[in-house]
Amino acid sequence: MTIEAQTRLYTQDDLRDLEARPENADKFFELIEGVIVEVAGTSAKPTTIAARISFYLNAHVLPLNLGWITSADGRFELGSIDNLIPDTAFVSRARQPQLPDGSFTIAPDLAVEVVSPSDNLRAVQRKAKRYLILGSTVVWVVYPDDQAVEVYRLLPDGNVSLQEVEVTGTLELPDLLPGFSLPVSKVFPK
Amino acid sequence: MTIKKALHLNSDEFSGLVAQKDARSQRIELVDGLLHELPPSYLLHAFVAASIGIALGAQANGQRGRVLNTYHYQLSPQDIRLCAVGYLPVDAVSRVIVPSVVAPPPLLAVDVASPEMSPRWLLDKVRAFLKAGTKQVWVLYPVDKVIDIARLDSNGALSLITLDSSAHLDGGGLISGFSLPVSKVFPK
Numbered sequence: 001m002t003i004e005a006q007t008r009l010y011t012q013d014d015l016r017d018l019e020a021r022p023e024n025a026d027k028f029f030e031l032i033e034g035v036i037v038e039v040a041g042t043s044a045k046p047t048t049i050a051a052r053i054s055f056y057l058n059a060h061v062l063p064l065n066l067g068w069i070t071s072a073d074g075r076f077e078l079g080s081i082d083n084l085i086p087d088t089a090f091v092s093r094a095r096q097p098q099l100p101d102g103s104f105t106i107a108p109d110l111a112v113e114v115v116s117p118s119d120n121l122r123a124v125q126r127k128a129k130r131y132l133i134l135g136s137t138v139v140w141v142v143y144p145d146d147q148a149v150e151v152y153r154l155l156p157d158g159n160v161s162l163q164e165v166e167v168t169g170t171l172e173l174p175d176l177l178p179g180f181s182l183p184v185s186k187v188f189p190k
Numbered sequence: 191m192t193i194k195k196a197l198h199l200n201s202d203e204f205s206g207l208v209a210q211k212d213a214r215s216q217r218i219e220l221v222d223g224l225l226h227e228l229p230p231s232y233l234l235h236a237f238v239a240a241s242i243g244i245a246l247g248a249q250a251n252g253q254r255g256r257v258l259n260t261y262h263y264q265l266s267p268q269d270i271r272l273c274a275v276g277y278l279p280v281d282a283v284s285r286v287i288v289p290s291v292v293a294p295p296p297l298l299a300v301d302v303a304s305p306e307m308s309p310r311w312l313l314d315k316v317r318a319f320l321k322a323g324t325k326q327v328w329v330l331y332p333v334d335k336v337i338d339i340a341r342l343d344s345n346g347a348l349s350l351i352t353l354d355s356s357a358h359l360d361g362g363g364l365i366s367g368f369s370l371p372v373s374k375v376f377p378k
Contacts, residue, residue, distance in 0.1 A: 121309035122331045125338070125350070146310045155349065162348040164317070 009034025011080050028073075031083035032130055037123075039085060045144045045189070046114040047072065050087035052187050053112055053142070057090055060180045067092040067109070068099060075103035078134045084127070086111040087142075092176065107135035109176050114142045128152040129160050137176055147188050197225045201292070204270050208262055208291040216260070220270040221314075228272065229306035231260075234332045234377070239274035241375045242300050242330070242359075246277055249361070249368040254280045255297075262292045263299070265322035271315055274330075275300035277365065295322040297364050302330045316340045317348060326362045335376040 015031045018024060028039040050072055058069045068091045076084045089108035096106060111131045115124055128139040132154040139152040147167040155161050165171055171182040199207070204220040217228040231239075239259070247257040258276045265271055276296030285294070299319045303312060316327045320342045329338040336354050339362065343349045353359065353372050361368035 115309055117308045119309055120305065121303060121307070121312050122334050122336070124309050125352075129352070141309075143310045145308075146314075148310065150313065155343075159349045159351045161343060162313070162350060163345075164313075164348070 009081050010036050012077060012083060015083055028085060029083075030085055031081060032127055034081035040116065040118075042072065043116065046087065046116060046142075048189055049142055049144055049187055050112065050114050052189075053140075053182070054088040056182045056186065057088065057110075057177075057180075060177055061090065065093065066177065067094070068096065070104070070108070076107060077103040077105055078107055082130065082134060084111070084131065086131075087114045088112045090176065107131055109136060110138050110140065110173065111136050112140045112142065114144065117145055125160070129154075132160065138173060140171065142187065144188065147184070149184055149187070198223050199225055201264060201267055201270060205262075205291050208270075217272070219262075219272050220268065221318075223268040229304050231274075231302075232304070235274070235302040235304065237377060238330050238332050238375055239300065239302050242328070242370070243275040245370045245374075246275060246298075246300075246365065246368065250277055250365050253365060255365060256280055256283045258283075258293060258296070263295050263319070263322075264292045265295055265318050269318055269322075271318055273299040273301045273319070273327075295319060295324050297324060298326050298328070298362070299324050300328045300330065302332065305333075313348070317342075320348070325364055328359070330375065332376060335372070337372055337375065 010031060012031065015029060015036060018029060018036060030037050030039055054069055054071055061067055061069055070089045072085065072087045074085065074089060078084065086108060089112060090110040091104060092109045095109065096104065113127065124141055128141055131139045132152060141150040141152060149165045149171060151163040151165060153161045165184055167184050169184050171184060173180050199220060201220065207218060217230065219226045219228060243257055243259050250257050256278050258278065260272065260274055261276055262270050262272050263276060270292055276293065277298040278293065278296045282294050312329065316329065319327050320340065327340040329340065336352050337359065339351045339353065341349045355373040357372050359370045359372060
């Protein structure tokens with residue numbers, strides 16, 4: 001939700017000021033390309049799905065010490081006008097050798113967003129593309145009701161590529177996590 | 191959001207529904223053999239669709255192409271979808287049987303995103319057109335005043351480019367000489 005009619009790009013300081021207000025104590029906000037957006041409250045299905053993906057990513061990443069998996073309160077403070085909170089994300093140890101004390105200041109290698117039916121396609125796509133422009137390699141956009149995942153990547157010409165993986169398919173990350181394989185059916189609760 | 195009716199139809203039955211005279215029958219689609227009712231077309235949507243349709247029509251008619259406004263297209267035996275503007279070669283139009291209310295897949299499909307459409311619904315629709323042979327789908331976002339140009343790449347993935355109000359639409363290799371500032375598609 002946009003906070004107010006905007007006449008300029010908001011910054012990290014604006015976001016901090018907004019979050020410091022007492023009336024916002026229980027709220028989460030993101031800053032996406034200079035626009036402050038309130039993060040909608042999560043319902044059972046999306047948060048369960050995000051937790052499952054996080055579990056399977058951790059099951060691959062932790063034993064091999066490949067990096068960091070964040071959950072839905074993991075912040076990515078990226079430059080002056082982006083502060084994003086993916087539902088889960090992977091940051092490789094190669095790009096981030098040590099965990100930072102505060103927010104991550106590099107884009108995750110993989111960002112995962114779980115969509116609710118009320119979400120707006122344009123907003124979903126804008127956020128996915130923003131991750132890619134800011135340095136993410138892959139974005140998974142998960143559609144619980146359709147039991148499908150859209151895999152977003154940035155093409156060399158600046159276009160965005162979307163590959164649909166249906167419930168019978170498998171999510172893989174050969175360029176980020178070789179050997180990782182997650183059947184989409186395992187992501188969705190029965 | 192579309193309303194999925196628990197009603198399985200074949201394409202002839204669906205065409206019969208479309209041929210009915212009431213306006214409600216014009217906002218339906220057949221998706222995987224199931225009847226879907228679309229949200230109403232708002233004034234803003236009608237305006238932006240008309241802006242594109244008029245501009246495309248002016249350029250296309252000299253190039254053995256035809257532009258259809260808000261028409262149904264048969265994408266497969268189980269899929270008949272509606273789009274706001276379609277561009278077809280003249281010979282494809284001439285093959286349409288006169289009483290038919292359904293056309294073959296257009297070369298170019300233009301649709302307008304509605305707040306009631308779920309994200310997946312729109313993406314599925316874009317893919318359905320492209321897999322049926324449509325070369326490009328333009329999705330207009332009236333609120334954001336941007337246009338997504340969708341194509342299938344050689345791997346079968348959907349390729350999207352977003353044009354904002356500073357950009358120009360071109361015919362994408364389908365309609366030579368077509369050029370329209372995105373800013374002219376949306377009302378000030």
